[in-house]
Amino acid sequence: MILSSATTSLAPGGGLLLAAVTLVLYGLAALPALLAGLTWRRLGAAALLGAFALHLLLLLVDIAGLGRGADAATGGGVRWGFGPVLSMTVWLMIAVHTVESRFVPLPTVRLSLALAGIAGVVAAVLFPGDPRHGSSALAPLHFALGVGSYALFAAAVLHASLLDRAERRLRSGAAARAPAGLPLLQLERLTFRFVEAGFVVLTLTLLLGVFSAAQWRWDHKSVFSLLAWGVFAALLLGRHRRGWRGRQATRWLYVGAALLLLAYVGSRFVLEVLLGRLAA
Secondary structure: OOOOOOOOOOOHHHHHHHHHHHHHHOOOOOOOHOOOOOHHHHHHHHHHHHHHHHHHHHHHHOOOOOOOOHHHOOOOOOOOHHHHHHHHHHHHHHHHHHHHOOOOOOHHHHHHHHHHHHHHHHHHOOOOOOOOOOOOOOOOHHHHHHHHHHHHHHHHHHHHHHHHHHHHHOOOOOEOOOOOOOEEHHHHHHHHHHHHHHHHHHHHHHHHHHOOOOOOOOHHHHHHHHHHHHHHHHHHHHHHOOOHEEEEHHHHHHHHHHHHHHHHHHHHHHHHHHOOOOOO
């Protein structure tokens, strides 16, 4: 039930140039993560911040249609589709990291974020979606909440991957710290804070989808979204009632995130890319 989409051509000229510069900066952010030295790390942090800012501008100009009017025939309106949603999700995930890094530095995730940024920009360039207008006054909020839930669960998955790596190090006899340098328990708390926040936003998204839809449809988006909600609900219940931790908990998180990805991005990828179809 999350979101809706179709496909059209990418805005030419300035949008392509902006995308190219953004990709270069994401590439520079990824390179220092593979190299040693304080200077390289500072360069990577600056490049990621610059790419983050230009990525936002790209979303506003090319996807949100800033400055192009509201007529879909002229390219105005918000673009809904596989590429735009993936690009927005990645940007929001980096935004979460930018805020989080002020309190809990996680320099080791820069490579993952930079590569995700490259994938998001490329997806929006190749599969830009179709300018559409919401079917109700609540549709934009439904859209925003849906993308927000994607971003929060993506952040949770990123932290869970660090948690799994830390546990493998612990079993191998290494120090009980995450690759990012955090104590294991602190990283676990961060992971499930994102899960809890994502669950709240996903719940609001589904409720808003029910009230804003003219008629409920049991389509693939509805089914996969509800399945993902059920998995996340079971994960949180199992953690609070039975103390699920470690791999048992992260496996549930990965399954729920995969189902949520299939609910919109995965299904739109199949329709737009593999089948070349447009759908509401």
